Amino acid sequence: MSKEKTVRHVCGISGGKDSAALAIYLKQQGRVPEMEYYFSDTGCELPETYDFIDRLEAYLGKKIDRIGSEAPFEHHLFMVGGMLPSPKQRWCTVKMKLEPFEKFVGTDEVMSYVAIRADEHREGYISTKPNIHPVFPFIHDEITRKDVFRILDETIGVPEYYKWRSRSGCYFCFFQRQEEWLGLYDNHPDLFNKAMELEKFNPNTGEGYSWIEGMSLSQLLERRKEIVDLATKRRKDEDGRSWQEILLEEGEPDDQGCLVCSL
Ligand code: SF4
Structure with a gap:
Protein backbone atom coordinates (compact mmCIF):
# COMPACT_ATOMS: atom_id res chain seq x y z
CA MET A 1 0.00 0.00 0.00
CA ARG A 165 21.89 50.25 8.16
CA SER A 166 18.97 49.80 5.78
CA ARG A 167 18.79 46.03 5.48
CA SER A 168 19.83 42.69 6.94
CA GLY A 169 22.47 40.39 5.44
CA CYS A 170 26.14 39.64 6.00
CA TYR A 171 28.18 42.26 7.83
CA PHE A 172 30.37 42.59 4.73
CA CYS A 173 27.54 42.67 2.22
CA PHE A 174 28.72 44.53 -0.88
CA PHE A 175 25.22 45.93 -1.37
CA GLN A 176 25.62 48.30 1.55
CA ARG A 177 26.25 51.99 0.95
CA GLN A 178 29.50 53.70 1.90
CA GLU A 179 27.86 55.38 4.90
CA GLU A 180 26.63 51.97 6.05
CA TRP A 181 30.21 50.66 5.92
CA LEU A 182 31.10 53.54 8.22
CA GLY A 183 28.17 52.51 10.41
CA LEU A 184 29.72 49.04 10.59
CA TYR A 185 33.05 50.60 11.57
CA ASP A 186 31.39 52.62 14.34
CA ASN A 187 29.12 49.87 15.65
CA HIS A 188 31.23 46.76 15.09
CA PRO A 189 34.88 47.73 14.50
CA ASP A 190 35.96 44.08 14.90
CA LEU A 191 33.72 43.04 11.99
CA PHE A 192 34.89 45.97 9.89
CA ASN A 193 38.49 44.90 10.48
CA LYS A 194 37.65 41.32 9.52
CA ALA A 195 36.12 42.56 6.26
CA MET A 196 39.22 44.68 5.66
CA GLU A 197 41.49 41.66 6.14
CA LEU A 198 39.62 39.77 3.42
CA GLU A 199 40.44 42.39 0.80
CA LYS A 200 43.36 41.98 -1.56
CA PHE A 201 43.50 45.28 -3.33
CA ASN A 202 46.34 47.34 -4.76
CA PRO A 203 45.25 51.01 -4.45
CA ASN A 204 47.94 52.11 -6.93
CA THR A 205 46.87 49.85 -9.78
CA GLY A 206 43.24 49.31 -8.74
CA GLU A 207 43.82 45.56 -9.17
CA GLY A 208 42.60 42.87 -6.83
CA TYR A 209 39.48 42.42 -4.78
CA SER A 210 37.74 45.01 -2.64
CA TRP A 211 34.22 45.14 -1.21
CA ILE A 212 33.54 48.52 -2.81
CA GLU A 213 34.35 48.73 -6.49
CA GLY A 214 37.65 50.55 -7.00
CA MET A 215 38.16 51.45 -3.33
CA SER A 216 39.57 49.56 -0.35
CA LEU A 217 38.02 49.86 3.09
CA SER A 218 41.11 51.65 4.40
CA GLN A 219 40.64 54.23 1.63
CA LEU A 220 37.00 54.51 2.68
CA LEU A 221 38.12 55.44 6.20
CA GLU A 222 40.43 58.11 4.76
CA ARG A 223 37.45 59.61 2.93
CA ARG A 224 35.22 59.46 5.98
CA LYS A 225 34.57 63.20 6.28
CA GLU A 226 33.53 63.55 2.64
CA ILE A 227 31.20 60.51 2.89
CA VAL A 228 29.66 61.69 6.17
CA ASP A 229 29.13 65.21 4.78
CA LEU A 230 27.34 63.80 1.75
CA ALA A 231 25.21 61.48 3.89
CA THR A 232 24.37 64.34 6.29
CA LYS A 233 23.28 66.48 3.38
CA ARG A 234 21.09 63.69 2.11
CA ARG A 235 19.63 63.21 5.62
CA LYS A 236 18.83 66.94 5.73
CA ASP A 237 17.14 66.63 2.37
CA GLU A 238 15.23 63.72 3.90
CA ASP A 239 14.36 65.80 7.02
CA GLY A 240 16.81 63.91 9.22
CA ARG A 241 14.74 60.77 9.17
CA SER A 242 16.07 57.40 10.33
CA TRP A 243 16.22 54.34 8.07
CA GLN A 244 13.10 53.06 9.76
CA GLU A 245 11.16 56.22 8.94
CA ILE A 246 12.46 56.30 5.36
CA LEU A 247 11.56 52.64 4.87
CA LEU A 248 8.13 53.24 6.34
CA GLU A 249 7.36 56.27 4.20
CA GLU A 250 9.13 55.50 0.95
CA GLY A 251 10.04 51.85 0.90
CA GLU A 252 13.34 50.18 0.28
CA PRO A 253 16.21 52.13 -1.31
CA ASP A 254 16.49 51.95 -5.08
CA ASP A 255 19.70 50.01 -4.78
CA GLN A 256 17.87 47.23 -2.94
CA GLY A 257 20.13 44.33 -3.57
CA CYS A 258 19.91 40.95 -2.00
CA LEU A 259 16.28 39.90 -1.76
CA VAL A 260 17.17 36.39 -0.69
CA CYS A 261 19.07 37.82 2.25
CA SER A 262 17.01 40.82 3.28
CA LEU A 263 13.34 40.18 2.53
S1 SF4 B 1 24.42 39.07 -1.14
FE1 SF4 B 1 23.53 37.97 0.63
S2 SF4 B 1 24.94 36.25 1.00
FE2 SF4 B 1 26.01 37.74 -0.29
S3 SF4 B 1 27.13 39.07 1.12
FE3 SF4 B 1 25.14 40.07 0.72
S4 SF4 B 1 23.82 39.35 2.38
FE4 SF4 B 1 25.59 37.94 2.29
Missing part, protein backbone atom coordinates in the same frame (compact mmCIF):
# COMPACT_ATOMS: atom_id res chain seq x y z
CA SER A 2 1.54 3.35 -0.99
CA LYS A 3 1.90 5.96 1.73
CA GLU A 4 0.57 9.42 0.89
CA LYS A 5 3.36 11.98 0.79
CA THR A 6 2.99 14.83 3.29
CA VAL A 7 3.34 18.38 2.03
CA ARG A 8 5.69 20.50 4.12
CA HIS A 9 5.05 24.19 4.80
CA VAL A 10 8.18 26.32 5.23
CA CYS A 11 8.76 30.00 5.93
CA GLY A 12 12.21 31.49 5.42
CA ILE A 13 13.34 34.11 7.94
CA SER A 14 16.01 36.41 6.53
CA GLY A 15 16.57 38.70 9.52
CA GLY A 16 14.72 41.45 7.67
CA LYS A 17 11.41 43.03 8.62
CA ASP A 18 9.07 41.47 6.03
CA SER A 19 9.79 37.79 6.61
CA ALA A 20 9.59 38.30 10.40
CA ALA A 21 6.26 40.08 10.04
CA LEU A 22 4.96 37.28 7.80
CA ALA A 23 5.82 34.63 10.38
CA ILE A 24 4.06 36.68 13.10
CA TYR A 25 1.06 37.39 10.87
CA LEU A 26 0.52 33.73 10.02
CA LYS A 27 0.84 32.74 13.68
CA GLN A 28 -1.67 35.41 14.72
CA GLN A 29 -4.08 34.22 12.06
CA GLY A 30 -3.71 30.68 13.33
CA ARG A 31 -2.85 29.60 9.82
CA VAL A 32 -0.48 26.76 9.05
CA PRO A 33 0.22 25.49 12.59
CA GLU A 34 2.60 22.90 11.12
CA MET A 35 4.83 25.64 9.66
CA GLU A 36 8.60 25.03 9.69
CA TYR A 37 10.71 28.16 10.09
CA TYR A 38 14.27 28.33 8.82
CA PHE A 39 17.03 30.88 8.75
CA SER A 40 19.84 30.52 6.20
CA ASP A 41 22.64 31.53 8.52
CA THR A 42 25.80 32.49 6.64
CA GLY A 43 27.70 32.69 9.92
CA CYS A 44 28.47 36.27 8.93
CA GLU A 45 25.27 38.00 9.99
CA LEU A 46 25.17 41.04 12.21
CA PRO A 47 24.81 40.55 15.98
CA GLU A 48 21.60 42.62 15.72
CA THR A 49 20.21 40.08 13.26
CA TYR A 50 20.90 37.16 15.58
CA ASP A 51 19.18 39.09 18.41
CA PHE A 52 16.18 39.77 16.18
CA ILE A 53 15.92 36.08 15.20
CA ASP A 54 16.05 35.10 18.90
CA ARG A 55 13.26 37.59 19.70
CA LEU A 56 11.15 36.23 16.86
CA GLU A 57 11.76 32.65 17.92
CA ALA A 58 10.62 33.49 21.46
CA TYR A 59 7.46 35.14 20.12
CA LEU A 60 6.63 32.26 17.78
CA GLY A 61 7.27 29.74 20.54
CA LYS A 62 8.74 27.49 17.90
CA LYS A 63 12.26 26.70 16.79
CA ILE A 64 13.70 28.52 13.79
CA ASP A 65 16.06 26.06 12.10
CA ARG A 66 19.50 27.48 11.34
CA ILE A 67 20.34 25.84 8.03
CA GLY A 68 23.54 27.51 6.88
CA SER A 69 26.30 26.13 4.69
CA GLU A 70 28.36 23.36 6.29
CA ALA A 71 31.56 25.17 5.35
CA PRO A 72 32.34 28.70 6.54
CA PHE A 73 32.54 31.70 4.23
CA GLU A 74 36.36 31.58 4.29
CA HIS A 75 36.30 28.06 2.81
CA HIS A 76 34.14 29.16 -0.12
CA LEU A 77 36.34 32.22 -0.58
CA PHE A 78 39.40 29.99 -0.76
CA MET A 79 37.69 27.76 -3.33
CA VAL A 80 37.10 30.73 -5.63
CA GLY A 81 40.70 31.89 -5.35
CA GLY A 82 40.02 34.77 -2.94
CA MET A 83 37.59 36.49 -5.31
CA LEU A 84 35.27 38.48 -3.04
CA PRO A 85 31.60 38.21 -3.97
CA SER A 86 30.12 41.19 -5.78
CA PRO A 87 26.86 42.11 -7.54
CA LYS A 88 28.23 40.44 -10.69
CA GLN A 89 29.75 37.43 -8.89
CA ARG A 90 27.18 36.53 -6.28
CA TRP A 91 28.51 33.12 -5.40
CA CYS A 92 27.85 33.88 -1.71
CA THR A 93 24.07 33.73 -2.13
CA VAL A 94 24.26 30.45 -4.03
CA LYS A 95 26.70 28.75 -1.65
CA MET A 96 25.48 30.14 1.66
CA LYS A 97 21.73 30.62 1.12
CA LEU A 98 20.27 28.79 -1.87
CA GLU A 99 22.12 25.48 -1.68
CA PRO A 100 21.45 25.02 2.07
CA PHE A 101 17.75 25.79 1.43
CA GLU A 102 17.45 23.27 -1.38
CA LYS A 103 19.20 20.68 0.77
CA PHE A 104 16.81 21.44 3.67
CA VAL A 105 13.86 20.85 1.36
CA GLY A 106 15.29 17.87 -0.51
CA THR A 107 12.75 16.18 -2.76
CA ASP A 108 9.79 16.82 -0.46
CA GLU A 109 6.75 18.63 -1.77
CA VAL A 110 6.97 22.04 -0.15
CA MET A 111 4.81 25.14 0.10
CA SER A 112 7.27 27.99 0.55
CA TYR A 113 5.78 31.15 2.13
CA VAL A 114 7.35 34.30 0.67
CA ALA A 115 7.04 37.74 2.32
CA ILE A 116 6.69 39.90 -0.78
CA ARG A 117 4.15 42.61 0.05
CA ALA A 118 1.14 43.85 -1.86
CA ASP A 119 2.73 47.30 -2.36
CA GLU A 120 5.91 46.20 -4.07
CA HIS A 121 6.94 44.83 -7.40
CA ARG A 122 9.93 42.68 -6.78
CA GLU A 123 10.75 39.05 -6.77
CA GLY A 124 12.28 37.09 -3.93
CA TYR A 125 14.03 33.82 -4.53
CA ILE A 126 11.54 31.52 -6.14
CA SER A 127 13.00 28.13 -6.76
CA THR A 128 12.71 26.56 -10.15
CA LYS A 129 12.63 23.13 -8.49
CA PRO A 130 9.26 21.57 -9.33
CA ASN A 131 8.67 20.35 -5.76
CA ILE A 132 8.86 23.90 -4.28
CA HIS A 133 5.66 25.90 -4.60
CA PRO A 134 5.75 29.59 -3.59
CA VAL A 135 2.86 31.13 -1.62
CA PHE A 136 2.43 34.90 -1.19
CA PRO A 137 0.10 35.60 1.77
CA PHE A 138 0.90 39.33 1.95
CA ILE A 139 0.00 39.84 -1.70
CA HIS A 140 -3.14 37.76 -1.32
CA ASP A 141 -4.24 39.62 1.84
CA GLU A 142 -3.14 43.07 0.57
CA ILE A 143 -0.64 43.59 3.37
CA THR A 144 1.56 46.64 2.78
CA ARG A 145 4.68 48.23 4.29
CA LYS A 146 2.64 50.12 6.91
CA ASP A 147 1.00 46.88 8.04
CA VAL A 148 4.42 45.24 8.36
CA PHE A 149 5.67 48.01 10.67
CA ARG A 150 2.46 47.85 12.69
CA ILE A 151 2.77 44.08 13.10
CA LEU A 152 6.35 44.47 14.33
CA ASP A 153 5.60 47.49 16.55
CA GLU A 154 2.88 45.50 18.30
CA THR A 155 5.08 42.47 18.88
CA ILE A 156 8.88 42.19 18.74
CA GLY A 157 9.88 45.61 17.39
CA VAL A 158 12.12 46.29 14.40
CA PRO A 159 15.72 45.06 14.03
CA GLU A 160 18.24 47.25 15.86
CA TYR A 161 20.51 47.56 12.83
CA TYR A 162 18.02 50.02 11.30
CA LYS A 163 19.73 52.66 13.43
CA TRP A 164 22.67 52.61 11.04
Whole structure:
Protein backbone atom coordinates (compact mmCIF):
# COMPACT_ATOMS: atom_id res chain seq x y z
CA MET A 1 0.00 0.00 0.00
CA SER A 2 1.54 3.35 -0.99
CA LYS A 3 1.90 5.96 1.73
CA GLU A 4 0.57 9.42 0.89
CA LYS A 5 3.36 11.98 0.79
CA THR A 6 2.99 14.83 3.29
CA VAL A 7 3.34 18.38 2.03
CA ARG A 8 5.69 20.50 4.12
CA HIS A 9 5.05 24.19 4.80
CA VAL A 10 8.18 26.32 5.23
CA CYS A 11 8.76 30.00 5.93
CA GLY A 12 12.21 31.49 5.42
CA ILE A 13 13.34 34.11 7.94
CA SER A 14 16.01 36.41 6.53
CA GLY A 15 16.57 38.70 9.52
CA GLY A 16 14.72 41.45 7.67
CA LYS A 17 11.41 43.03 8.62
CA ASP A 18 9.07 41.47 6.03
CA SER A 19 9.79 37.79 6.61
CA ALA A 20 9.59 38.30 10.40
CA ALA A 21 6.26 40.08 10.04
CA LEU A 22 4.96 37.28 7.80
CA ALA A 23 5.82 34.63 10.38
CA ILE A 24 4.06 36.68 13.10
CA TYR A 25 1.06 37.39 10.87
CA LEU A 26 0.52 33.73 10.02
CA LYS A 27 0.84 32.74 13.68
CA GLN A 28 -1.67 35.41 14.72
CA GLN A 29 -4.08 34.22 12.06
CA GLY A 30 -3.71 30.68 13.33
CA ARG A 31 -2.85 29.60 9.82
CA VAL A 32 -0.48 26.76 9.05
CA PRO A 33 0.22 25.49 12.59
CA GLU A 34 2.60 22.90 11.12
CA MET A 35 4.83 25.64 9.66
CA GLU A 36 8.60 25.03 9.69
CA TYR A 37 10.71 28.16 10.09
CA TYR A 38 14.27 28.33 8.82
CA PHE A 39 17.03 30.88 8.75
CA SER A 40 19.84 30.52 6.20
CA ASP A 41 22.64 31.53 8.52
CA THR A 42 25.80 32.49 6.64
CA GLY A 43 27.70 32.69 9.92
CA CYS A 44 28.47 36.27 8.93
CA GLU A 45 25.27 38.00 9.99
CA LEU A 46 25.17 41.04 12.21
CA PRO A 47 24.81 40.55 15.98
CA GLU A 48 21.60 42.62 15.72
CA THR A 49 20.21 40.08 13.26
CA TYR A 50 20.90 37.16 15.58
CA ASP A 51 19.18 39.09 18.41
CA PHE A 52 16.18 39.77 16.18
CA ILE A 53 15.92 36.08 15.20
CA ASP A 54 16.05 35.10 18.90
CA ARG A 55 13.26 37.59 19.70
CA LEU A 56 11.15 36.23 16.86
CA GLU A 57 11.76 32.65 17.92
CA ALA A 58 10.62 33.49 21.46
CA TYR A 59 7.46 35.14 20.12
CA LEU A 60 6.63 32.26 17.78
CA GLY A 61 7.27 29.74 20.54
CA LYS A 62 8.74 27.49 17.90
CA LYS A 63 12.26 26.70 16.79
CA ILE A 64 13.70 28.52 13.79
CA ASP A 65 16.06 26.06 12.10
CA ARG A 66 19.50 27.48 11.34
CA ILE A 67 20.34 25.84 8.03
CA GLY A 68 23.54 27.51 6.88
CA SER A 69 26.30 26.13 4.69
CA GLU A 70 28.36 23.36 6.29
CA ALA A 71 31.56 25.17 5.35
CA PRO A 72 32.34 28.70 6.54
CA PHE A 73 32.54 31.70 4.23
CA GLU A 74 36.36 31.58 4.29
CA HIS A 75 36.30 28.06 2.81
CA HIS A 76 34.14 29.16 -0.12
CA LEU A 77 36.34 32.22 -0.58
CA PHE A 78 39.40 29.99 -0.76
CA MET A 79 37.69 27.76 -3.33
CA VAL A 80 37.10 30.73 -5.63
CA GLY A 81 40.70 31.89 -5.35
CA GLY A 82 40.02 34.77 -2.94
CA MET A 83 37.59 36.49 -5.31
CA LEU A 84 35.27 38.48 -3.04
CA PRO A 85 31.60 38.21 -3.97
CA SER A 86 30.12 41.19 -5.78
CA PRO A 87 26.86 42.11 -7.54
CA LYS A 88 28.23 40.44 -10.69
CA GLN A 89 29.75 37.43 -8.89
CA ARG A 90 27.18 36.53 -6.28
CA TRP A 91 28.51 33.12 -5.40
CA CYS A 92 27.85 33.88 -1.71
CA THR A 93 24.07 33.73 -2.13
CA VAL A 94 24.26 30.45 -4.03
CA LYS A 95 26.70 28.75 -1.65
CA MET A 96 25.48 30.14 1.66
CA LYS A 97 21.73 30.62 1.12
CA LEU A 98 20.27 28.79 -1.87
CA GLU A 99 22.12 25.48 -1.68
CA PRO A 100 21.45 25.02 2.07
CA PHE A 101 17.75 25.79 1.43
CA GLU A 102 17.45 23.27 -1.38
CA LYS A 103 19.20 20.68 0.77
CA PHE A 104 16.81 21.44 3.67
CA VAL A 105 13.86 20.85 1.36
CA GLY A 106 15.29 17.87 -0.51
CA THR A 107 12.75 16.18 -2.76
CA ASP A 108 9.79 16.82 -0.46
CA GLU A 109 6.75 18.63 -1.77
CA VAL A 110 6.97 22.04 -0.15
CA MET A 111 4.81 25.14 0.10
CA SER A 112 7.27 27.99 0.55
CA TYR A 113 5.78 31.15 2.13
CA VAL A 114 7.35 34.30 0.67
CA ALA A 115 7.04 37.74 2.32
CA ILE A 116 6.69 39.90 -0.78
CA ARG A 117 4.15 42.61 0.05
CA ALA A 118 1.14 43.85 -1.86
CA ASP A 119 2.73 47.30 -2.36
CA GLU A 120 5.91 46.20 -4.07
CA HIS A 121 6.94 44.83 -7.40
CA ARG A 122 9.93 42.68 -6.78
CA GLU A 123 10.75 39.05 -6.77
CA GLY A 124 12.28 37.09 -3.93
CA TYR A 125 14.03 33.82 -4.53
CA ILE A 126 11.54 31.52 -6.14
CA SER A 127 13.00 28.13 -6.76
CA THR A 128 12.71 26.56 -10.15
CA LYS A 129 12.63 23.13 -8.49
CA PRO A 130 9.26 21.57 -9.33
CA ASN A 131 8.67 20.35 -5.76
CA ILE A 132 8.86 23.90 -4.28
CA HIS A 133 5.66 25.90 -4.60
CA PRO A 134 5.75 29.59 -3.59
CA VAL A 135 2.86 31.13 -1.62
CA PHE A 136 2.43 34.90 -1.19
CA PRO A 137 0.10 35.60 1.77
CA PHE A 138 0.90 39.33 1.95
CA ILE A 139 0.00 39.84 -1.70
CA HIS A 140 -3.14 37.76 -1.32
CA ASP A 141 -4.24 39.62 1.84
CA GLU A 142 -3.14 43.07 0.57
CA ILE A 143 -0.64 43.59 3.37
CA THR A 144 1.56 46.64 2.78
CA ARG A 145 4.68 48.23 4.29
CA LYS A 146 2.64 50.12 6.91
CA ASP A 147 1.00 46.88 8.04
CA VAL A 148 4.42 45.24 8.36
CA PHE A 149 5.67 48.01 10.67
CA ARG A 150 2.46 47.85 12.69
CA ILE A 151 2.77 44.08 13.10
CA LEU A 152 6.35 44.47 14.33
CA ASP A 153 5.60 47.49 16.55
CA GLU A 154 2.88 45.50 18.30
CA THR A 155 5.08 42.47 18.88
CA ILE A 156 8.88 42.19 18.74
CA GLY A 157 9.88 45.61 17.39
CA VAL A 158 12.12 46.29 14.40
CA PRO A 159 15.72 45.06 14.03
CA GLU A 160 18.24 47.25 15.86
CA TYR A 161 20.51 47.56 12.83
CA TYR A 162 18.02 50.02 11.30
CA LYS A 163 19.73 52.66 13.43
CA TRP A 164 22.67 52.61 11.04
CA ARG A 165 21.89 50.25 8.16
CA SER A 166 18.97 49.80 5.78
CA ARG A 167 18.79 46.03 5.48
CA SER A 168 19.83 42.69 6.94
CA GLY A 169 22.47 40.39 5.44
CA CYS A 170 26.14 39.64 6.00
CA TYR A 171 28.18 42.26 7.83
CA PHE A 172 30.37 42.59 4.73
CA CYS A 173 27.54 42.67 2.22
CA PHE A 174 28.72 44.53 -0.88
CA PHE A 175 25.22 45.93 -1.37
CA GLN A 176 25.62 48.30 1.55
CA ARG A 177 26.25 51.99 0.95
CA GLN A 178 29.50 53.70 1.90
CA GLU A 179 27.86 55.38 4.90
CA GLU A 180 26.63 51.97 6.05
CA TRP A 181 30.21 50.66 5.92
CA LEU A 182 31.10 53.54 8.22
CA GLY A 183 28.17 52.51 10.41
CA LEU A 184 29.72 49.04 10.59
CA TYR A 185 33.05 50.60 11.57
CA ASP A 186 31.39 52.62 14.34
CA ASN A 187 29.12 49.87 15.65
CA HIS A 188 31.23 46.76 15.09
CA PRO A 189 34.88 47.73 14.50
CA ASP A 190 35.96 44.08 14.90
CA LEU A 191 33.72 43.04 11.99
CA PHE A 192 34.89 45.97 9.89
CA ASN A 193 38.49 44.90 10.48
CA LYS A 194 37.65 41.32 9.52
CA ALA A 195 36.12 42.56 6.26
CA MET A 196 39.22 44.68 5.66
CA GLU A 197 41.49 41.66 6.14
CA LEU A 198 39.62 39.77 3.42
CA GLU A 199 40.44 42.39 0.80
CA LYS A 200 43.36 41.98 -1.56
CA PHE A 201 43.50 45.28 -3.33
CA ASN A 202 46.34 47.34 -4.76
CA PRO A 203 45.25 51.01 -4.45
CA ASN A 204 47.94 52.11 -6.93
CA THR A 205 46.87 49.85 -9.78
CA GLY A 206 43.24 49.31 -8.74
CA GLU A 207 43.82 45.56 -9.17
CA GLY A 208 42.60 42.87 -6.83
CA TYR A 209 39.48 42.42 -4.78
CA SER A 210 37.74 45.01 -2.64
CA TRP A 211 34.22 45.14 -1.21
CA ILE A 212 33.54 48.52 -2.81
CA GLU A 213 34.35 48.73 -6.49
CA GLY A 214 37.65 50.55 -7.00
CA MET A 215 38.16 51.45 -3.33
CA SER A 216 39.57 49.56 -0.35
CA LEU A 217 38.02 49.86 3.09
CA SER A 218 41.11 51.65 4.40
CA GLN A 219 40.64 54.23 1.63
CA LEU A 220 37.00 54.51 2.68
CA LEU A 221 38.12 55.44 6.20
CA GLU A 222 40.43 58.11 4.76
CA ARG A 223 37.45 59.61 2.93
CA ARG A 224 35.22 59.46 5.98
CA LYS A 225 34.57 63.20 6.28
CA GLU A 226 33.53 63.55 2.64
CA ILE A 227 31.20 60.51 2.89
CA VAL A 228 29.66 61.69 6.17
CA ASP A 229 29.13 65.21 4.78
CA LEU A 230 27.34 63.80 1.75
CA ALA A 231 25.21 61.48 3.89
CA THR A 232 24.37 64.34 6.29
CA LYS A 233 23.28 66.48 3.38
CA ARG A 234 21.09 63.69 2.11
CA ARG A 235 19.63 63.21 5.62
CA LYS A 236 18.83 66.94 5.73
CA ASP A 237 17.14 66.63 2.37
CA GLU A 238 15.23 63.72 3.90
CA ASP A 239 14.36 65.80 7.02
CA GLY A 240 16.81 63.91 9.22
CA ARG A 241 14.74 60.77 9.17
CA SER A 242 16.07 57.40 10.33
CA TRP A 243 16.22 54.34 8.07
CA GLN A 244 13.10 53.06 9.76
CA GLU A 245 11.16 56.22 8.94
CA ILE A 246 12.46 56.30 5.36
CA LEU A 247 11.56 52.64 4.87
CA LEU A 248 8.13 53.24 6.34
CA GLU A 249 7.36 56.27 4.20
CA GLU A 250 9.13 55.50 0.95
CA GLY A 251 10.04 51.85 0.90
CA GLU A 252 13.34 50.18 0.28
CA PRO A 253 16.21 52.13 -1.31
CA ASP A 254 16.49 51.95 -5.08
CA ASP A 255 19.70 50.01 -4.78
CA GLN A 256 17.87 47.23 -2.94
CA GLY A 257 20.13 44.33 -3.57
CA CYS A 258 19.91 40.95 -2.00
CA LEU A 259 16.28 39.90 -1.76
CA VAL A 260 17.17 36.39 -0.69
CA CYS A 261 19.07 37.82 2.25
CA SER A 262 17.01 40.82 3.28
CA LEU A 263 13.34 40.18 2.53
S1 SF4 B 1 23.82 39.35 2.38
FE1 SF4 B 1 25.14 40.07 0.72
S2 SF4 B 1 27.13 39.07 1.12
FE2 SF4 B 1 25.59 37.94 2.29
S3 SF4 B 1 24.94 36.25 1.00
FE3 SF4 B 1 23.53 37.97 0.63
S4 SF4 B 1 24.42 39.07 -1.14
FE4 SF4 B 1 26.01 37.74 -0.29
